Amino acid sequence: METQEPRRVLVVPGEAIVEGDYKISTPNFIIKVGSKYIATVVGLAQVNEESKELSLIPLEGCYVPQVDDLVIGYVMDVGVTSWEVDIRAPFTATLYAVDFLGRPVNPAREDLGDYLAVGDTILAKVEVFERNRGPILTTKGKGLGKIVHGTVVEISPVKVARVIGRKGSMHQLLEGETGCEVIVARNGRILVRCPNKELEEIVIMAILKIEREAHIPGLTDRVKEFIIREKVKRGLIGGETKTD
Amino acid sequence: MSHTPSTDMITPKLKMLTIINMLKKGMRSTGRGLLDFRPIEVVLGYVPNADGSALVRLGNTVVVAGVKLEIGSPYPDTPNEGALVVSAEFMPTASPTFEPGPPDENAIELARVVDRALRELKAIDLSKLAIIPGRKAWVVYVDIYVLDHDGNLVDASSIASLAALMSTYLPKVEVDEAGNIRVDRSSKVSPLPLNHKVVTVTVSKVENVLFVDPDLEEENMAETKLIVAVSDDGRIAGLQKSGSGGLTESEILAAIDIAIKVGNDLINLITSKTLKQN
Amino acid sequence: MEKPRLIREDGLRHDGRRPNELRPIKISVGVLNKASGSALVEYGATKILAAVHGPREIPLRHLLLPDRAIIRCRYHMLTFSTHERKSPAPSRREIELSKVIRESLEPVVMTEMFPRTAIDIFIEVINADGGTRTASVTAASLALADAGIPMRDIVVGVAVGKVNNVLVLDIDEVEDMFGEADMPVAVAPSLGMITLLQLNGVLTRDEFVEALKLALEGANQIYRLAREALRNSYLKVRVEE
Numbered sequence: 001m002e003t004q005e006p007r008r009v010l011v012v013p014g015e016a017i018v019e020g021d022y023k024i025s026t027p028n029f030i031i032k033v034g035s036k037y038i039a040t041v042v043g044l045a046q047v048n049e050e051s052k053e054l055s056l057i058p059l060e061g062c063y064v065p066q067v068d069d070l071v072i073g074y075v076m077d078v079g080v081t082s083w084e085v086d087i088r089a090p091f092t093a094t095l096y097a098v099d100f101l102g103r104p105v106n107p108a109r110e111d112l113g114d115y116l117a118v119g120d121t122i123l124a125k126v127e128v129f130e131r132n133r134g135p136i137l138t139t140k141g142k143g144l145g146k147i148v149h150g151t152v153v154e155i156s157p158v159k160v161a162r163v164i165g166r167k168g169s170m171h172q173l174l175e176g177e178t179g180c181e182v183i184v185a186r187n188g189r190i191l192v193r194c195p196n197k198e199l200e201e202i203v204i205m206a207i208l209k210i211e212r213e214a215h216i217p218g219l220t221d222r223v224k225e226f227i228i229r230e231k232v233k234r235g236l237i238g239g240e241t242k243t244d
Numbered sequence: 245m246s247h248t249p250s251t252d253m254i255t256p257k258l259k260m261l262t263i264i265n266m267l268k269k270g271m272r273s274t275g276r277g278l279l280d281f282r283p284i285e286v287v288l289g290y291v292p293n294a295d296g297s298a299l300v301r302l303g304n305t306v307v308v309a310g311v312k313l314e315i316g317s318p319y320p321d322t323p324n325e326g327a328l329v330v331s332a333e334f335m336p337t338a339s340p341t342f343e344p345g346p347p348d349e350n351a352i353e354l355a356r357v358v359d360r361a362l363r364e365l366k367a368i369d370l371s372k373l374a375i376i377p378g379r380k381a382w383v384v385y386v387d388i389y390v391l392d393h394d395g396n397l398v399d400a401s402s403i404a405s406l407a408a409l410m411s412t413y414l415p416k417v418e419v420d421e422a423g424n425i426r427v428d429r430s431s432k433v434s435p436l437p438l439n440h441k442v443v444t445v446t447v448s449k450v451e452n453v454l455f456v457d458p459d460l461e462e463e464n465m466a467e468t469k470l471i472v473a474v475s476d477d478g479r480i481a482g483l484q485k486s487g488s489g490g491l492t493e494s495e496i497l498a499a500i501d502i503a504i505k506v507g508n509d510l511i512n513l514i515t516s517k518t519l520k521q522n
Numbered sequence: 523m524e525k526p527r528l529i530r531e532d533g534l535r536h537d538g539r540r541p542n543e544l545r546p547i548k549i550s551v552g553v554l555n556k557a558s559g560s561a562l563v564e565y566g567a568t569k570i571l572a573a574v575h576g577p578r579e580i581p582l583r584h585l586l587l588p589d590r591a592i593i594r595c596r597y598h599m600l601t602f603s604t605h606e607r608k609s610p611a612p613s614r615r616e617i618e619l620s621k622v623i624r625e626s627l628e629p630v631v632m633t634e635m636f637p638r639t640a641i642d643i644f645i646e647v648i649n650a651d652g653g654t655r656t657a658s659v660t661a662a663s664l665a666l667a668d669a670g671i672p673m674r675d676i677v678v679g680v681a682v683g684k685v686n687n688v689l690v691l692d693i694d695e696v697e698d699m700f701g702e703a704d705m706p707v708a709v710a711p712s713l714g715m716i717t718l719l720q721l722n723g724v725l726t727r728d729e730f731v732e733a734l735k736l737a738l739e740g741a742n743q744i745y746r747l748a749r750e751a752l753r754n755s756y757l758k759v760r761v762e763e
Contacts, residue, residue, distance in 0.1 A: 014675030040672035061670025246620035248592035483721035488628035490715035
C-alpha cells in the first residue's frame, strides 16, 4: 500500500501551520498556541494528515549538538588534560586526553600539543551533551581521530540532511559518481577525499549546489546531471550525457 | 550595548510563588491592595544649597531630586525660552548591585522618561525663563539621585522631581545696560513658573495581574511594566513599556485607566504636601 | 528647517500620504555574508541594516545566564545618517533605544534553547528620516529569523504621530519634529502582544485608543510584507542550469 506523501509548506516564525491535534517530531521548531501549531523558524513544514504527524525542517540555523552526532572539529586550545574544540555549535566542545590517547596523561611530563595542536582537524562523535555544560567529544571508534588528508567543505548545518538524502541516497550518489570518499558530519562540515583534483572540484561544487538548492524539489536528478556534465567538461568521461 | 540583565538578585521560587498567588487574589504582603501606593513622605528643601529640592520616601525607596538654575544660552530653535535638562544616577548606596560610574541604561531611561513627561506637557513655562531674549536664559537642571532601592524608582523619581520643581524659586536677576547679568541668589523673587503638574504611574504585570508601586521583590518578578505619565488634567503625557515582556491591547488600556486614576490621586497628594511645607 | 504645512487643505499629509498610509516599505533578508542573519529595511528614506551573530560564547562569561541565552543589542546611528553630523560617541538616546529595542525582542526569542550563550544584534541606522527605532525592530527580528534562531513570532514596528491634531501612521522626520506627538509601537501580531510602546507627546485617553488602533493596523500591513520578504529570500533561489 502506498503511503500518502506529506504536505510540505514553506513557513516563517509566527505562522500557523495547522490546527487540531498532531504529533510533533521537531519540538524546538513548532509550538502550540491555543489550538494552532506555530512555526518558530523559517523552514519546510511537513504535515501528514494520515498519521497526524507534524515536523519542520529548518532552512537556517546553527548546529545544536546531539549525542552520537558525527562532527568535524578544529582544535582551538590545548589544555592540561583536554583540548577545546570548535564544532560550530554555540558551545565549545571538550575532548579529554584520556579519551583521545586511550590512557591517562601525566601533565608533568607530557604536552598535549604534541598530539593535537591548535588548528588540527578531528573527526569525532558527541559523547555527552546537556545544555548546561558544553559538549564532550570522543574519538573512540572506527575512522575517528585526527584528520591528516582530504579537504573540508563547510555548508549550513541545516542542509546536512539533504547532502545525506533519503536513506543515504544523495550521499551514495556523490560517492558513486565521483569516486570520492565523502564523510558528512552533522555540524555541516564535510570531509572529501578524492582520487584527483578535478573530481575534488566537482564533488565540492555538487555539495554547494545541494546547499543552495536544498529546498527545491528534484534535487537528486539535478545533482546527478550536474556531476556528469562537469565530468564531460573536464574530459573525465567522453561524449554525450546519458539520461535514462 | 544593552544586554539581558543578569539575575543578580535571585528570589527563591517558593517565595515567588507565594507572592504571585497573593497578587492573583488581589493581595500584597503588607496588606495593601493592587492599586495602592506605599506610604509617601515628601521632604521639601532637603538640600538648602539647591534652588529647589525634595527627598521622597516611597516605602523603603528613597530618592532625592534637586533643581539648579544656571544661566545659559538658549537653543537656536527656541531663542526666547529657557531649557530643561534632566539626569539621574543610581547611587551605590542604594543597592549592592549598583556600581559607581556613569549612569547605566536604566538610569538613562528613567531620566529620559521623566524628562519627556515634563517637556512634552510643557510643565515648566520655559517661555518665562528668558533673561536676555535670544542670548541668555535660565537652564533648569533637574538631577535625580536614587539613595535606597526598594522598587519603583521611576515613580519615586517623578514625584521627587515634581516636588523639587514646585519648591523652586527664581533668584533676583539684574541686567545692566552693558548686558552684564547679576544674580542675587539670596533673594528669591518668584516661584518657578509651572503650567502643569505631572507624575508617572508604573503599572506592573505578573501573569495577568496588573498592580502599581511594586517593592523590589515584586518588581523582580514582574514580566513587564508600563510607565504612564499622567498630567493634572488627566491626559497621558508619556508612555514607556519597560522590561522584557509584552502586553496585550486590553492590558494596556486597563493599565492606562489605572494610571490615570492613581496618578490624579498622587498629584493631589503631592500638591497638598508641598503646599503645607512651602 | 522651515515648518511645512503638515496637513494640507485636501486632508493629505505634507508628502501626499493619507493619514493612515505607510511610506513605501522595502525589506530584504540575508543581505550580509558573515553574519548569522541579516536584514535591510527601509521605511521611505529611513534605512536600517541589522545583523545577528550567534548564539555564541562570549569572553564576558559573567554576563551569561545558566538557563537561557542573553540578548545583546546595539542601536547605532552612522555619523552621516542625520541632517547634522551625529557625534560617534554613544548618545543617551542610543543607549535608551538599544534597551527598548532589546526588550521588544526578548518576549519572542526562545532564548531557553541556548543557555550560557549570547545572541548579538547590531542595528545600524544608515539614513534617518523618522521611525528609525520601529524600522530597527522590524529589521532586527527579520535578522533573527534569518539566523534560524527559534522565535514565537516576528516583531514589527511602526510609529503613529499626532500632527495638526490629526493622528497619522508611520511618521517621518518632519512630522516628528513639528508634530505634537510620536508614539512608536512594536507588535508580535500572531501572539497579539505589544512589545514596545513609547509616547513622546501628550494624548487624551481617547486619542491614545485611536492611535493604538492605527498603529496595530499599520503593523499588520508591515507584518505581511515582512513575512513575504522572508519567504521570498528562499523562493528567489533558482535552480542553476
